Amino acid sequence: MSPMARVAVVGAGPAGLAAAVQLARCGHAIDIYEEREPGGALRNARLVENYPGFPGGIEGRLLAGRMESQARRANVRLVNEKVHSISRRGGGFELRAGRFMERYEGAVVCTGTRPKKAGFKGEGAMEKERLIYYEISEIMRPVRSESVCVLGGGEASLDYALSLAGRGAKVTVLLRSPLRAIRALLEEGKGNERISFVQSRLKDVRRSKGGLTVAWEDGIGAFEALLIAVGRERSLPRLVGISPGTIAFRIAGDARRGRLGQVAMAVGDGVEAALAIDRELGGTA
Numbered sequence: 001m002s003p004m005a006r007v008a009v010v011g012a013g014p015a016g017l018a019a020a021v022q023l024a025r026c027g028h029a030i031d032i033y034e035e036r037e038p039g040g041a042l043r044n045a046r047l048v049e050n051y052p053g054f055p056g057g058i059e060g061r062l063l064a065g066r067m068e069s070q071a072r073r074a075n076v077r078l079v080n081e082k083v084h085s086i087s088r089r090g091g092g093f094e095l096r097a098g099r100f101m102e103r104y105e106g107a108v109v110c111t112g113t114r115p116k117k118a119g120f121k122g123e124g125a126m127e128k129e130r131l132i133y134y135e136i137s138e139i140m141r142p143v144r145s146e147s148v149c150v151l152g153g154g155e156a157s158l159d160y161a162l163s164l165a166g167r168g169a170k171v172t173v174l175l176r177s178p179l180r181a182i183r184a185l186l187e188e189g190k191g192n193e194r195i196s197f198v199q200s201r202l203k204d205v206r207r208s209k210g211g212l213t214v215a216w217e218d219g220i221g222a223f224e225a226l227l228i229a230v231g232r233e234r235s236l237p238r239l240v241g242i243s244p245g246t247i248a249f250r251i252a253g254d255a256r257r258g259r260l261g262q263v264a265m266a267v268g269d270g271v272e273a274a275l276a277i278d279r280e281l282g283g284t285a
Contacts, residue, residue, distance in 0.1 A: 005104075005105040005106055007108070008032075008083075008093065008095050008104040009023070009032040009033070009108045009110060010033045010086070010095075010108070011033070011034060012032050012038035012040065012078065012110075013266065014064075014267050015252045015266040015269050015270035016040075016252075016253070017067040019273050021074045022274035023106075023277065023278060024076050026278040027283070030075075030077065031104075032071065033079045033082075033097055034079070035082035038064060038078065039061065039065070039067065040112045041113065041135070042060045042061075043061045043137040045059070045063075048063055050262070061137065063263070081100075085238040086109070086239055088246060093105070105281060106248035106277045108250050109236060109255055111235045112234075112255055113254045114232060116231045117228070120204070121204075122206075126207065130225075131207065132225070133225060134227075134228050136160045136163055136227060147169065148172075148225050149171075149173075149212070149214050149223040149226045150164070150172070150229060151174050151175075151214075151227070152173075152175065152229030152231075155185060155261070157227075158185050158186070159185065160227055160229055162195070164227070165195050168194075169194070170194050171194060171195045171196070172223070173198070175197065175198070176200070179197065198219065201216060202214070203215045203217060210222075212224075236251070250273035250276060252270045254266065256269065
């Protein structure tokens with residue numbers, strides 16, 4: 001049986017992978033576009049403890065890998081390109097990625113969120129020098145040392161700190177206000193002897209021999225790297241001629257709802273979007 005329609009899924013996080021698998025099961029030919037490694041922000045998660053089917057929890061990168069494998073087994077084609085724009089053209093969509101253009105009968109955008117910048121002088125240059133990171137999954141080199149500073153006071157910053165401490169790093173979490181996280185994570189973090197907390201305002205970040213010097217209102221520290229976790233914001237390609245009521249088009253997951261923080265919710269949102277598109281393309285879902 002030949003595929004019913006060509007559908008593009010933009011973004012290979014949990015919502016995008018779930019949407020792609022569901023659409024493939026409905027009989028459509030699916031291309032999923034992802035400029036980075038599939039899994040999205042899920043790859044940052046040290047341990048996912050509330051996803052059904054894993055009573056002992058599972059590392060985010062392992063769960064992301066299983067989702068990717070499932071998509072490949074469903075004959076979903078993964079395209080390693082950034083999508084710049086999606087335009088409504090006639091009864092379908094024109095997608096531009098890299099230097100090429102493709103046409104599809106349906107599209108799901110699951111581009112998730114991107115990390116916010118901290119906004120201090122020289123931040124961009126230090127990021128290029130790989131002294132500053134925004135995703136823990138990007139810290140590929142072993143953390144030899146000594147110490148890493150995590151900037152941020154939310155659940156993500158604490159989860160990152162626990163991951164780094166588990167790899168042998170000494171971690172300082174710099175936060176402007178009291179730490180915000182679920183109780184289990186707070187207890188684990190505050191009980192970890194490799195993690196210290198400083199509640200103060202960031203003043204300055206400068207290069208130093210072997211890393212960075214981070215200064216706050218009443219202190220200073222030398223670190224091998226700085227991991228910034230000050231929030232995330234929705235990330236979308238340019239959409240042309242597309243409105244909320246456009247047939248065979250959906251935005252799903254964090255790209256639609258902001259940071260959900262729950263893998264199961266993102267997966268459900270992706271499946272719901274896929275089923276809606278299948279119906280609008282004349283499927284049976």
